[in-house]
Amino acid sequence: DRPRGPRAFDGQGRTADGVRVQLLANVADPAGAAAAVEAGAEGVGLFRTEFCFLGRTEEPDVDEQVAAYRAVLAAFAGRKVVIRTLDAGADKPLPFVTADDEPNPALGVRGLRTAVRHPEVLGRQLDAIARAAAAEGADVWVMAPMVATPDEAQEFAAACRERGLVTAGVMIEVPAAALQARWVLEQVDFGSIGTNDLTQYTMAADREAADLAALSTPWQPAVLSLVGAACAGGAEHGRPVGVCGEAAADPALAPVLVGLGVASLSMTPRALGDVAAVLAATTSEQCAELARIAVAAPTAAAARDAVRARLPVLEELG
Ligand code: PEP
Ligand code: MG
DSSP: OOOSSOOOOOSOOBOTTOOBOEEEEEESSHHHHHHHHHTTOSSEEEEEGGGGTTTOSSOOOHHHHHHHHHHHHGGGTTSEEEEEOOOOBTTBOOTTTOOSOOSOGGGSSOGGGHHHHOHHHHHHHHHHHHHHHHHSOSEEEEEESSOOSHHHHHHHHHHHHHTTOOOEEEEEOSHHHHHTHHHHGGGSSEEEEOHHHHHHHHHTOOTTOGGGTTTOOTTSHHHHHHHHHHHHHHHHTTOOEEEOSGGGGOTTTHHHHHHTTOOEEEEOGGGHHHHHHHHHTSOHHHHHHHHHHHHHOSSHHHHHHHHHHTOTHHHHHO
């Protein structure tokens, strides 16, 4: 028996035949940044900036935001950090941008949509990110949550570039964006699939409802088809597409995602070692075969069982 606790990861993610898969961490605050460094993450694939805003009745000013972002970026000099702009609304309401009388907040004004009524809040956040990026040595990428159309992607990219933020992307977490990825990703430099919300919106199942857990899994073949569609759309324009939802942390699902065309996986730091170990034991051809099997399965359980049966390396993970 190997000792319990996270498997160590130090270096670069690769398949057994040497295809690079960046293994990144999801980070929500400076303590999370330290944990990501400790776990050997290659960088940050999702920096959730809400920590600076949640529990506040007023927007933090630009100086305060700069200090908060710098505290995370400082840990990643020379490495990639994907900063997500404010994802307010639905499960993360904020009094200064979200209305409290929406009948369906998950389908309402959330994520980038809040910028229609409050463009100045997004503008100030991008100003703060640009200042923090200029002051620290990290390779800063910026992305917007809840993007559904190419027009939204284009406007966001323009707002980033105006401020000298040259690598702009979008989250793919709305089914429309996955299906239209060739048009959405044409407007930006990269995409990052949020499988938590993509699953919620594909299955029409509230991600917080415990009774719907059987529906709310990224193993659903319909969700995996959309992941494949997003990657194919990105590939048409040479745009890398990553995954930053919980799916990336499932060691059995990681090779499926790679087989669907995903270039990077961002996860909770403690999952990095197991995911790296499975990829290192699986060739890119096997990943492609696992992806075909999972997408063709009739149910989530059938997809998971078929994939797990073909990954004996999982047994070594304990
Ligand atoms: C997601 O939706 O998968 C995601 C990464 O974003 P969040 O969980 O913060 O909505
Ligand atoms: Mg999301």
